Amino acid sequence: MDSTAHRIVQQVCLAQKDSRAADELIASYMPFIKSETAKFLKRPPNPEDDELSIAMFAFYESICKYSIRRGSFLKFAALQIKNRLIDNYRRESRNKGHISLDEPNESQQPLAETIPDPKNQYESGELREATEQEITMLSAQMAEFGISMTDVTEDSPQRQRTMKICRKAILYAKGNPDILSEFLRTKRVPLAKIAEGAGVERKPLERHRRYLVALLLICANHYEILWGHIIQVLERGGES
Amino acid sequence: MSYIVMECHDTYVILMDDASRFVKAANLRYTVGQVVDDPILMEEREESKPKIRMILGTAAAAAACFAVGFGAYQYYAKNLKTDSVVMILTEAKFRMDINQKGEVISVESDDAYGTEILEHYSGKGKDQLTVANELLEIEISKGYISDGDTFDLYISAKESEDYDTLKSNYENGLSDLNLKVNVLPPDGKPGTKPGMKEPPVKPDGDSEKPEKPTAGTKPQPGENPDPKPPQSDPKEKPSAPKHDDETTAGPKNETGKKPQPPMDTDPEKPTPPIGENPPPADAEPPTAEENPSVTPDEPLGTEKPSDESSEDAEEIVRPPHPQPPAAPKPHPTHPISPELPEPEKTSEESKEIHEDTSVLEDADLTESHTEETE
Numbered sequence: 001m002d003s004t005a006h007r008i009v010q011q012v013c014l015a016q017k018d019s020r021a022a023d024e025l026i027a028s029y030m031p032f033i034k035s036e037t038a039k040f041l042k043r044p045p046n047p048e049d050d051e052l053s054i055a056m057f058a059f060y061e062s063i064c065k066y067s068i069r070r071g072s073f074l075k076f077a078a079l080q081i082k083n084r085l086i087d088n089y090r091r092e093s094r095n096k097g098h099i100s101l102d103e104p105n106e107s108q109q110p111l112a113e114t115i116p117d118p119k120n121q122y123e124s125g126e127l128r129e130a131t132e133q134e135i136t137m138l139s140a141q142m143a144e145f146g147i148s149m150t151d152v153t154e155d156s157p158q159r160q161r162t163m164k165i166c167r168k169a170i171l172y173a174k175g176n177p178d179i180l181s182e183f184l185r186t187k188r189v190p191l192a193k194i195a196e197g198a199g200v201e202r203k204p205l206e207r208h209r210r211y212l213v214a215l216l217l218i219c220a221n222h223y224e225i226l227w228g229h230i231i232q233v234l235e236r237g238g239e240s
Numbered sequence: 241m242s243y244i245v246m247e248c249h250d251t252y253v254i255l256m257d258d259a260s261r262f263v264k265a266a267n268l269r270y271t272v273g274q275v276v277d278d279p280i281l282m283e284e285r286e287e288s289k290p291k292i293r294m295i296l297g298t299a300a301a302a303a304a305c306f307a308v309g310f311g312a313y314q315y316y317a318k319n320l321k322t323d324s325v326v327m328i329l330t331e332a333k334f335r336m337d338i339n340q341k342g343e344v345i346s347v348e349s350d351d352a353y354g355t356e357i358l359e360h361y362s363g364k365g366k367d368q369l370t371v372a373n374e375l376l377e378i379e380i381s382k383g384y385i386s387d388g389d390t391f392d393l394y395i396s397a398k399e400s401e402d403y404d405t406l407k408s409n410y411e412n413g414l415s416d417l418n419l420k421v422n423v424l425p426p427d428g429k430p431g432t433k434p435g436m437k438e439p440p441v442k443p444d445g446d447s448e449k450p451e452k453p454t455a456g457t458k459p460q461p462g463e464n465p466d467p468k469p470p471q472s473d474p475k476e477k478p479s480a481p482k483h484d485d486e487t488t489a490g491p492k493n494e495t496g497k498k499p500q501p502p503m504d505t506d507p508e509k510p511t512p513p514i515g516e517n518p519p520p521a522d523a524e525p526p527t528a529e530e531n532p533s534v535t536p537d538e539p540l541g542t543e544k545p546s547d548e549s550s551e552d553a554e555e556i557v558r559p560p561h562p563q564p565p566a567a568p569k570p571h572p573t574h575p576i577s578p579e580l581p582e583p584e585k586t587s588e589e590s591k592e593i594h595e596d597t598s599v600l601e602d603a604d605l606t607e608s609h610t611e612e613t614e
Binding site for chain 2: 019022023026027048050053054056057059060061064084088128129130131132134135136139149150152153156157158163166167170211214215226229230232233234
């Protein structure tokens, strides 16, 4: 029993550092996740159930948050799964008065099909494909810099003050093509120039360097969809 | 807020919101490039507090607790803890518990007078001298004590300096009243609290004086601490004791005082009269020095005591160096031999005399009696 618990803790510690190990651990504990979901649903979960996806996500959260002080990992994970499912149930309860677009109408057709779409479905499909293409290219470029999306997520600023500093730096780099070309050429972020030009401290920029790499790649390579998604907020945040 | 799905995993997806933040969310069958509006986001990671801040917080909390505890103890020690006790021993006995500031914590009394006074009076929180003055004034007004009376004051303090201070305070502070204060020293070591029902005992210097032997008691044979004179032949008759200093020295102990009667002597046990006390079976026959009355060859009436004082009588009892026995003169009424008990002929007469005199005067009285009988 002790050796089993020790082995789980070791696996969790490894999964906290490696996302692939996390996926493997989740896959190996799928019966446990389904069991906890079934306890909440009072029935075996289907693969299409949102509750199962939420339970898997809660298990992943448990891996990220777990420390040895929290006791047994499986008990901790079970509690996290239960709490997440309860939160989802409450959130869904607030939308009980609404009708789902997937609900079939009298002629057994989904409700969404009967509502006229203001956008062209073809255009939206193209937009998604284009977006996916940009994201794929961005991921490939990020790999050249030795970073992944997960790294960018970990370096993403959480506080408003840090966010403001990063926005100022990106907007300054966007307005100075020399800095962007230097960045692409040297594959290094010219933190000193950016900090000096944007009038911000260098230390927060160093702390969020991988996040800055991702955003500088977006604005340097003219990923219009992604840049268009963030530019309004960036400019608003940069001005304020 | 809208999110673009940037990366998909089995259990989670990475989203980028319109504020350019990258976050993780539950993968509810999303695909890359999809725009979602209401994802289930991962909770923000709990930022671990710096260790130094936790240590400082703990230290501050501990210091605050210590300060509160120390303050509470100081308040208790100064205001609520009994530092000294003063007992006023008049007709009504009062006990005052006094704190470190000299204020009275409580006044108690277990007798009727004191209880009656304390029903209408509470000196709690007042100065001790004020309370003592007021209590004495009440007693004067009620007539329990009157002007000029002397009352006892018993002070018990933790430190001798405190005792001296309290003593002088009371001696000076009660001078307004026309009363005399007799401050008693603490009973035993300082710091002892006198009980209400056990007032302090005055140190009595007479307690060490030897008690006078009461009537009816006499030293038991064999308990005389004096060195025994050389045993004389029972057949030889000892001479009468002389009156000079050497011969008339009584049964003195080392200090020159009279020997005390044994403590285990039962006063209620009737003491047999002279001549009626048979020796124990295993005891040696009493010698002339130990009990002249039972000495068979005692030269009764051979010599009268020159003085009738008890000292002379005591001295006659046991000469330290008895003279060689003179020719015995048989006593008609006391034909006592060591082997035989005394006859009962003269017991009543001897008893009458013995009751009024001390044990150590037995020999003298016996001689007097012998003369009378002759």
